[in-house]
Amino acid sequence: MKRCRRVIGWITLPLLIACGGNDPSAQVERAGSWAATTRELAIERRVGAIGRAYTSDMLDAGRREVQKVAQSLKPSDLPETLRARVPAAVGRLDSVIASTASAVQRGDAVALGAAAADANALGDTLRILRAALRVK
């Protein structure tokens, strides 16, 4: 009986961990990865290294991923001091990606440069927030 319970425990442990895998730190890391991707897309598109269709597709995909992150962040999972900051940073990333996409459509090199700088700054913010979440 004891052995049986142990076997069931080993089988269910990964499932339980998987179910609890929606931790805010991982979600913020994911958002940070998309901030870095947006920055890189803006830089490479500005110098004409990557195609317009590819850049637009990637930015659309990035927005969808970031919106998923925003939806998965529950205030109750966040420490009180970060409860406002984390969703705000993720929301800001969504608008930076949108403005990057708009700059790509217009072919506006100056706006792309600004978008890259915004995405870079946001990446730093998300990195700090992630570190803070890990400490908490």
Added chain:
Amino acid sequence: MKRILDLTLGIVTSIGGFLEAGSIITAVQAGAVFGYKLLWTIALGTLGLMLLVEQSGRLAAVTGRTVGDALRERFGINFFIIPLVTGLLVSFLVLASEIGGVSLALQMATGISFQWWAMPVAFAGWFLLWKGNFGVVEKGSSLLGLVTIVFIVAALKLHPDWGRVGAGLLPTSPDHDGPRYWYLAVSIIGASISPYLYMFYSSGAVEDGWGTDDLSTNKATAVIGMSFGGVLSAAVLIIAALVFLPRGIQVDRYEQAGLLLPPVLGHTGFVLFLASLGIACFGATTEITLAMAYLLAQGLGWDWSENAKPKQNARFSLMYTVTILLAGVVMAAGIDPLKLTNFSMMLTAASLPVTVIPMFVLMNDEALVGEHRNRWFSNAALGVLSIVTIVVLFSAVPLQILGGS
């Protein structure tokens, strides 16, 4: 001259099979998160593949039988059903992800969604198999696949720290995100040692009429061809470690890999990445489709040859026609290519014992391979590989759950 031409078989299987949708994306994911730390898995996978390719080629050259033939004859149809069904199922998923790889390359080039490209890609693959012969599939892939050398050029241009690259060849435990590390380790092994690769290799050796005179060529192609594939795969990981890791880019979508070469080679890098992805995956698409048709035909005793006209081997031709078009339908349905690729690589790794362990018996059967049976070194290496595959089999499911998200 013939020997030089035979060498292309090994190089083709390394390009069309080693560097494909799975090996590219698992290497990118590993480099982006863990730097050089998972290079050892590419080395391990390359050595394992080298061993299996050499042995399956030797088996074909000495006996005139493919691995599939030998498995059925030695163990009987009741046992053979297991590698047959497992091989077909796993290869089908890998085939779908290869069609996905070509379709994604076309999506990145045109902006038209990969789903729209899946069926035309499947049809193009089928057309090549229907109209062409083994030599066309082989030489076409080998010549066009040379474009993937761009990964080595880019890795060298980035001036990696060779000391740290060397350190990555030694297995180490991760300092963060353990489940993800081991998940990627197993996926890389699955991407490197795909059973379809040595099944295809032994069938190709029979198609080319290899005999005992070709044993030295077999050894050379296994070592040179597979090493070439391993170096290409390692180059992809090194680039990801130097481009993605410092920028904090992790790979949530397959298309993010398109940013791998532009920081190093500019627009040329972007174009060559798309060409490499498309060509490597297309080569793998035709080879996997053929490998599956070979396996089923050999298992059920049908006539088979890619060198014969389709109507001469109707069931064999029907098999590859149905397979490639069904795999196209799977991708056209819109399954996420990254998730499918990761899942199929994990499943490939888990399926390895089914073919690797019986090879141990085949290659030690004096009645089958005579004086060309394995020596102690080959047996020791195959023994270690068998243990690795068993460990992988039992860790695959927990790792898929823990590290696969």
